[in-house]
Amino acid sequence: MSLSSSLLENAVDQLASLPGIGRRTAMRLALDLLRREPHEVSRFSEAIKRMREEVRYCEVCCNISDEPKCAICRDPNRDAGLICVVEDIRDVIAIENTRQFRGVYHVLGGVINPMDGIGPDDLHTNELQERVRQGGVREVVLALGGTLEGDTTGFYLNRRLAEAGVMVTTIARGISVGADLDQADELTLGRSIADRKPYEQSVKR
Amino acid sequence: MSLSSSLLENAVDQLASLPGIGRRTAMRLALDLLRREPHEVSRFSEAIKRMREEVRYCEVCCNISDEPKCAICRDPNRDAGLICVVEDIRDVIAIENTRQFRGVYHVLGGVINPMDGIGPDDLHTNELQERVRQGGVREVVLALGGTLEGDTTGFYLNRRLAEAGVMVTTIARGISVGADLDQADELTLGRSIADRKPYEQSVKR
Numbered sequence: 237m238s239l240s241s242s243l244l245e246n247a248v249d250q251l252a253s254l255p256g257i258g259r260r261t262a263m264r265l266a267l268d269l270l271r272r273e274p275h276e277v278s279r280f281s282e283a284i285k286r287m288r289e290e291v292r293y294c295e296v297c298c299n300i301s302d303e304p305k306c307a308i309c310r311d312p313n314r315d316a317g318l319i320c321v322v323e324d325i326r327d328v329i330a331i332e333n334t335r336q337f338r339g340v341y342h343v344l345g346g347v348i349n350p351m352d353g354i355g356p357d358d359l360h361t362n363e364l365q366e367r368v369r370q371g372g373v374r375e376v377v378l379a380l381g382g383t384l385e386g387d388t389t390g391f392y393l394n395r396r397l398a399e400a401g402v403m404v405t406t407i408a409r410g411i412s413v414g415a416d417l418d419q420a421d422e423l424t425l426g427r428s429i430a431d432r433k434p435y436e437q438s439v440k441r
Numbered sequence: 442m443s444l445s446s447s448l449l450e451n452a453v454d455q456l457a458s459l460p461g462i463g464r465r466t467a468m469r470l471a472l473d474l475l476r477r478e479p480h481e482v483s484r485f486s487e488a489i490k491r492m493r494e495e496v497r498y499c500e501v502c503c504n505i506s507d508e509p510k511c512a513i514c515r516d517p518n519r520d521a522g523l524i525c526v527v528e529d530i531r532d533v534i535a536i537e538n539t540r541q542f543r544g545v546y547h548v549l550g551g552v553i554n555p556m557d558g559i560g561p562d563d564l565h566t567n568e569l570q571e572r573v574r575q576g577g578v579r580e581v582v583l584a585l586g587g588t589l590e591g592d593t594t595g596f597y598l599n600r601r602l603a604e605a606g607v608m609v610t611t612i613a614r615g616i617s618v619g620a621d622l623d624q625a626d627e628l629t630l631g632r633s634i635a636d637r638k639p640y641e642q643s644v645k646r
Contacts, residue, residue, distance in 0.1 A: 328445075
């Protein structure tokens with residue numbers, strides 16, 4: 237697809253560089269932006285540029301934050317001895333929405349992915365170890381995605397944190413609440429049987 | 442979803458204003474941009490801003506172009522007496538890819554859509570009538586989408602151009618080449634029967 241305008245071509249190329257956006261979709265987005273008022277598009281591009289340039293990270297948990305310490309880390313009602321390790325801010329939002337967790341977080345900023353050249357030092361793993369080393373942490377819950385990369389990252393962190401003598405746990409894997417057994421994949425169903433627990437424990441809420 | 446950073450919130454809001462991008466996807470795009478180098482993101486936002494501010498339109502066919510006259514309108518081998526009317530630049534690209542059309546284009550910049558408040562004067566319809574009025578145009582092919590809005594626009598243009606005494610045609614609607622009849626919708630199949638043509642004509646290529 238060669239376009240009649242290098243300005244348009246350039247914008248389409250940039251939009252198509254976003255994950256999950258192909259050139260056809262990028263073209264649709266570019267034409268939508270072209271139909272808007274110039275000041276609207278200026279506000280659009282400015283918001284993205286400012287986010288990248290001025291964004292700050294919580295000095296405790298590495299979550300995205302406008303303040304030096306994020307609202308969760310500042311909250312005296314949260315249990316600072318219980319740290320939930322997640323990949324990014326989306327996981328923090330998802331867990332907060334469950335209202336089941338009263339501890340604090342540690343945001344890695346990704347998972348170990350050798351294929352993309354992302355190793356432990358590209359993530360906030362050293363900051364996590366430092367938090368644990370400073371003491372006061374009873375338990376670290378690994379809440380990472382059930383992918384190969386998530387498992388690798390969990391394996392690595394468990395080994396590093398075990399040295400520090402802290403308890404490392406991981407979120408339960410199993411059949412979704414409300415789901416049919418015959419729809420589940422074999423791995424998940426197998427794991428849910430291996431990890432079965434006393435009935436009394438599972439019904440108390 | 443309330444975020445811990447107003448900078449991030451702002452960027453997500455802007456990305457979610459794009460057509461077909463929900464807040465979840467916008468969040469994914471924002472996090473991807475956050476992982477890039479600042480100069481890359483600056484190039485991204487600059488490309489979009491520049492496109493909107495500096496884009497020009499061909500003074501003949503209203504297509505997006507870096508020059509006052511687009512490459513197709515400048516080409517002496519194209520038949521300037523045959524104008525194909527399309528909605529936007531994507532349709533120009535699609536028709537050019539068929540290599541079946543040697544005329545020139547007229548880009549409306551949209552279709553009549555009363556629900557969105559888009560009337561004939563918001564499109565390049567006056568420029569089209571002016572081109573026809575200046576003479577030298579034998580035929581205007583309406584190549585608009587088969588939607589209610591496309592049909593309305595075609596109806597309107599046909600009435601306006603008929604006054605100028607030019608021949609107005611429309612692209613053929615029918616069963617896709619290679620498609621099964623029982624997969625086609627009734628409207629299309631009905632139209633393909635009503636618009637049947639002599640076998641000899643349809644096989645010569």
